Amino acid sequence: MNILGISAHYHDSAAALIADGVPVCAVQEERLSRHKGDAGFPLLAIETCLQQAGIEREALDAVVFYERPMLKFDRVLTCTLRAFPESWRTFPKAMKNLLGEKAWMRGIISSHLGVPARKVLFTEHHQSHAATAFLTAPTRRAAIMTADAVGEWATFSVGEGERGSNGTTKIRRFREIRFPHSLGMLYSTFTAYLGFKVNEDEYKVMGLAGYGQPTLVEQVRKLIRRTPDGAFALDLDYFEFHTTAERSYSLRFVELFGPPRNPYEPIDLDTAEGQRFADCAASVQRVLEDTLVDLAQTLHQETGLTDLCLGGGVALNGVANVRLLAESGFERIFVPPAPGDAGCAIGAALYCDRIHFGNPDRDLPDHPFWGPSVDGSELARIAQEDGHHIEKLSENVLIDQIAGDLAAGRIVGWMEGALEFGPRALGHRSILTAPHTTKMRDRLNREIKYREPFRPFAPVVPVEAAERYFDIPPGGTRLARFMSGVFPVRPEWKPQLQAITHVDGTARVQVLEPGMAPRLHALLEAYGRRTGIPVLLNTSFNLAGEPIVNRAVEGYSTFLRSKIDILVAGGTRVTKRTSAMDKTEAGRMKEEVA
Amino acid sequence: MDLPRPHERPTAFDRMLTPVHRWIWSDTDRRVQKLLRFGETETDGGRDILRAAEVTSDPLLRRLYLEHAIDEFRHGVLFRHRAAELLRASQTGSNTGFQGDWLAPGGHGLDDLQVDGESDQNMLAFLHLSEKAAASRFSVYRDVMQHDLPTRAIFEEILHDETFHMNYTLTQLARVEPRLHKRHLWRARLSRLWKSYLRLATGIAAVLGSILLTIQYFVLLPPFAWLAKRAARREHFGWTKVAPGRNDSLDRQY
Incomplete structure (x- = not known):
C-alpha cells in the first residue's frame, strides 16, 4: 500500500x-x-x-x-x-x-x-504531530505530548500511544488546549519582539537566552497563567496575534518589557539594552520550561508510563527537552528528527x-535520512569543468585524508548519502571543523555562516565517547541522537571544546551511533586518533538565509561562495583552485567595464 | 560629474517619472522602506541567479552566473546596511506609511520565472532585460539622490555592476544562440510585458477584492461578530477534552 x-x-x-x-x-x-x-x-x-x-x-x-x-x-x-x-x-x-x-x-x-x-x-494537525512523534519512535507504549503555535484550533495536546502485540496501533489524545492560548505563540511573540523572524528564528531566542538571566520571569508570568484544571491561558491584553497578522504583541506588552528590538540593529550584549533582550529571552525560556515540565509531570502521573514522545515545533527546544527528561518523571524522551510541521507529512x-x-505495525529504521542521495560523480564533473583540484578516493583513504584536513584546521563541506529530513544537519549535509578554539567558531561565523555571534555551534561525537566529554544523564543519549537536547560540556574539556561550548557551558550535542551514519562515525574515530578528541563541530551545510544543500551542485556553489576549504561528496574530494574566479571571463569582463 | 555611460542613461519613461522618484526619495522613512525592499529584491534575485548557476550545464555560464549572484547578494547587503544606518540616524524608527507596494514586486523580472525549467537562452534574455531596466531606474535614483551622498554612492556602485551584468548576458546570449538571440530578446520583452500586465491585473484585483471584503465585513458581519463574541465569553479556559471518535474519519475536512 x-x-x-x-x-x-x-x-x-x-x-x-x-x-x-x-x-x-x-x-x-x-x-x-x-x-x-x-x-x-x-x-x-x-x-x-x-x-x-x-x-x-x-x-x-x-x-x-x-490538517x-x-x-x-x-x-x-x-x-x-x-x-x-x-x-x-x-x-x-x-x-x-x-x-x-x-x-x-x-x-x-x-x-x-x-x-x-x-x-x-x-488528519488533524496535532494528530499528525502525535503520529510523527509516536509512530517513528522505537517504543511500544508511550505518553504523547504535542505543542506548537497553532494547528486548526489545538495548540497543545496530551495523550498516549500503544503498539499491540498483535500488530494493532492506537493513538489516543486525551485533551487539548485551544487557540489563542498557545505556548508556541508565547515564544513566537518574544521572537518577534526580539527582532527575529517568527516561525523561523525561535532557536535564536533559545541561543540568546544563554547570555541572559531570567530576571523578568515575573513579568512573563503575567502573560501566561495556569488554569485551575492544570492547563494554561494567555492574558490576551498583552498580545495581538489573535486579532491581526501585523503584530504579535500589544502596547501593553511593550509597556511591560520596554521597546522592541530593531531587527536591523545587531544585539550588543555589552550594553544594557542588549542585556535586557538577553534577559527577556532567558525569562520566556524559563517560563516555557517550567510550564512544560509541570504539564509533563501531570501526564506522567496520569499514565504511569516511562516513555514520552514529544511532537510539534516546541519540541525543537533542546534546553526544555533536557529539563523534561530530568524533572518530568519520564525515563526516556523521543523527539523525531522533524518534530515541526514538515514532519507531519510522515x-x-x-x-x-x-x-x-489498520495495517500491521512495523519497526521503522531509526534515522533521519529519507531524502535524495548525493552523487559524487556530479561534483567531480562540475569541479573538473571549473578547473578545481579533484581526487576520487577509496573509503579509507578519504576518511584518513579528511581527518587530516580537519586536524589541520580546514573547514570541510561534507555530503554523503541521503538528505536529512528535518531542520538539523545530522551528518549527511554538514559543515565540519575542529571544535577546539573560539577562533574557529569566529571564523565560521565571519566567513561562512555570517550569523549572529551569540548563536552556538553544535558538536557531533561517537556514542562510545559521548559521556567522556559531555554530562549526559540516563536517557539523554536518545535525545542527543537527533540533536534534540542541550547538555553540559564536562568542565575539564571546555578548554579543548571552545568552539562548541555555549556561554552557559552547554552544547547541543549529536551522539552518533555507528549504524546511523557509519562514514561520519569512521571520520570521528579517525579524527580522534589524530587529535585525541573524537569530537567535531557539525553545522548545517548552508549559508545564511538558504536551505540546507541537497544535490552536489548546491554544495559546490555554497563551497565556491564561502571560505569552506574542502568539499566532499561520496568519494570525491575537491579543493579550490587558487584565485579560481579571477581567471574567469567574468573577471576579465569586469576589468574591461571598470 | 562624469557623463553617464550609455547603459546608465534612464529610459524616457523613467525620466518622465523623475519628479515622482524625487518626492519618494526625499523622505527618510520612505527611503528606508525602499532600501529594505530593494535589499530583499536583490537577495531574491541573487538566489534565482544562483539557482541558474546550479542548473546550467554550460561551465562558463555557471561561473558568470555565480559571479552575478554574488554581486546581487552584495547589493542586498549594501541596501540593508544603508537602511539600518538611516534608521539609526533618524532615531524615530521607520513609519511605513504609504508604500505603493500593492503591486507584486517585479525585482529582476524573475519572480514568475521557474529557473529550473528555463533554457540558458531564456534565462540570459530575461536577465539582460531585467538588468537593463534596473540600470535605467537606478540611474534615476542616483540622480535624485543629491541630498544623500552615501545612498547615491551605493546606486553608483550597483550601476557599475549592472553594466557588467548587461554586457555579459548579451554577449553570452549571442554565444549560446548566435542566430536567434534577437528573437529571444523580443520574446523576453513580450514576456516581461505580459508579466507586468499580470502584476497590474492581480494588483487591481487584490485591491478590489479587499474593498469588497471590507464592505462585507462592516455590512454583513456585525450580527455574526456579536454571536461570536457572546460565544467566546461563555468559553472556558483550560483543557478541552478530545472526544473519542472525533478523529475516526479521515474523509472530513472539518
Whole structure:
C-alpha cells in the first residue's frame, strides 16, 4: 500500500511516501525549490518521493493532508469575528489567503496529482504531530505530548500511544488546549519582539537566552497563567496575534518589557539594552520550561508510563527537552528528527497506514535520512569543468585524508548519502571543523555562516565517547541522537571544546551511533586518533538565509561562495583552485567595464 | 560629474517619472522602506541567479552566473546596511506609511520565472532585460539622490555592476544562440510585458477584492461578530477534552 503524506501552506512544506508501512522518502520542499521555508504546495517533494519509490501517481492508495483545512478556516473566521471591529484590516487578507487556495485542499491535491478526490484524506494537525512523534519512535507504549503555535484550533495536546502485540496501533489524545492560548505563540511573540523572524528564528531566542538571566520571569508570568484544571491561558491584553497578522504583541506588552528590538540593529550584549533582550529571552525560556515540565509531570502521573514522545515545533527546544527528561518523571524522551510541521507529512501518512487502514505495525529504521542521495560523480564533473583540484578516493583513504584536513584546521563541506529530513544537519549535509578554539567558531561565523555571534555551534561525537566529554544523564543519549537536547560540556574539556561550548557551558550535542551514519562515525574515530578528541563541530551545510544543500551542485556553489576549504561528496574530494574566479571571463569582463 | 555611460542613461519613461522618484526619495522613512525592499529584491534575485548557476550545464555560464549572484547578494547587503544606518540616524524608527507596494514586486523580472525549467537562452534574455531596466531606474535614483551622498554612492556602485551584468548576458546570449538571440530578446520583452500586465491585473484585483471584503465585513458581519463574541465569553479556559471518535474519519475536512 502506497500512502503519500503532505504538509503545506503554513511554513516548511514537505511530502513523505510510505510504501508497505515503511517510509521510502520524506523531503522538505525548500531543499528542492531552494526557497527557505517554502510553504507552497510541495510538488517537487511529491515528485521526488514518487521517483524514489519508483511508482506513478496512479499507484497511490491514499494521499493524506496533515490538517483539516475547513476546521482551520473556522478558527480564522471565528477569531476575526471575535476581534470585530479591530480585525477589519485582517479580514480581507485572511479571507483572500484562505479562500484563494488553502481551504480547498481536496480539489487542489486531486487536480495536482490526478488522483480521485475520494483518495484524499485529512488528519488533524496535532494528530499528525502525535503520529510523527509516536509512530517513528522505537517504543511500544508511550505518553504523547504535542505543542506548537497553532494547528486548526489545538495548540497543545496530551495523550498516549500503544503498539499491540498483535500488530494493532492506537493513538489516543486525551485533551487539548485551544487557540489563542498557545505556548508556541508565547515564544513566537518574544521572537518577534526580539527582532527575529517568527516561525523561523525561535532557536535564536533559545541561543540568546544563554547570555541572559531570567530576571523578568515575573513579568512573563503575567502573560501566561495556569488554569485551575492544570492547563494554561494567555492574558490576551498583552498580545495581538489573535486579532491581526501585523503584530504579535500589544502596547501593553511593550509597556511591560520596554521597546522592541530593531531587527536591523545587531544585539550588543555589552550594553544594557542588549542585556535586557538577553534577559527577556532567558525569562520566556524559563517560563516555557517550567510550564512544560509541570504539564509533563501531570501526564506522567496520569499514565504511569516511562516513555514520552514529544511532537510539534516546541519540541525543537533542546534546553526544555533536557529539563523534561530530568524533572518530568519520564525515563526516556523521543523527539523525531522533524518534530515541526514538515514532519507531519510522515506522521499523517503513518497514521493513515496504521490506524485508518489498520495495517500491521512495523519497526521503522531509526534515522533521519529519507531524502535524495548525493552523487559524487556530479561534483567531480562540475569541479573538473571549473578547473578545481579533484581526487576520487577509496573509503579509507578519504576518511584518513579528511581527518587530516580537519586536524589541520580546514573547514570541510561534507555530503554523503541521503538528505536529512528535518531542520538539523545530522551528518549527511554538514559543515565540519575542529571544535577546539573560539577562533574557529569566529571564523565560521565571519566567513561562512555570517550569523549572529551569540548563536552556538553544535558538536557531533561517537556514542562510545559521548559521556567522556559531555554530562549526559540516563536517557539523554536518545535525545542527543537527533540533536534534540542541550547538555553540559564536562568542565575539564571546555578548554579543548571552545568552539562548541555555549556561554552557559552547554552544547547541543549529536551522539552518533555507528549504524546511523557509519562514514561520519569512521571520520570521528579517525579524527580522534589524530587529535585525541573524537569530537567535531557539525553545522548545517548552508549559508545564511538558504536551505540546507541537497544535490552536489548546491554544495559546490555554497563551497565556491564561502571560505569552506574542502568539499566532499561520496568519494570525491575537491579543493579550490587558487584565485579560481579571477581567471574567469567574468573577471576579465569586469576589468574591461571598470 | 562624469557623463553617464550609455547603459546608465534612464529610459524616457523613467525620466518622465523623475519628479515622482524625487518626492519618494526625499523622505527618510520612505527611503528606508525602499532600501529594505530593494535589499530583499536583490537577495531574491541573487538566489534565482544562483539557482541558474546550479542548473546550467554550460561551465562558463555557471561561473558568470555565480559571479552575478554574488554581486546581487552584495547589493542586498549594501541596501540593508544603508537602511539600518538611516534608521539609526533618524532615531524615530521607520513609519511605513504609504508604500505603493500593492503591486507584486517585479525585482529582476524573475519572480514568475521557474529557473529550473528555463533554457540558458531564456534565462540570459530575461536577465539582460531585467538588468537593463534596473540600470535605467537606478540611474534615476542616483540622480535624485543629491541630498544623500552615501545612498547615491551605493546606486553608483550597483550601476557599475549592472553594466557588467548587461554586457555579459548579451554577449553570452549571442554565444549560446548566435542566430536567434534577437528573437529571444523580443520574446523576453513580450514576456516581461505580459508579466507586468499580470502584476497590474492581480494588483487591481487584490485591491478590489479587499474593498469588497471590507464592505462585507462592516455590512454583513456585525450580527455574526456579536454571536461570536457572546460565544467566546461563555468559553472556558483550560483543557478541552478530545472526544473519542472525533478523529475516526479521515474523509472530513472539518
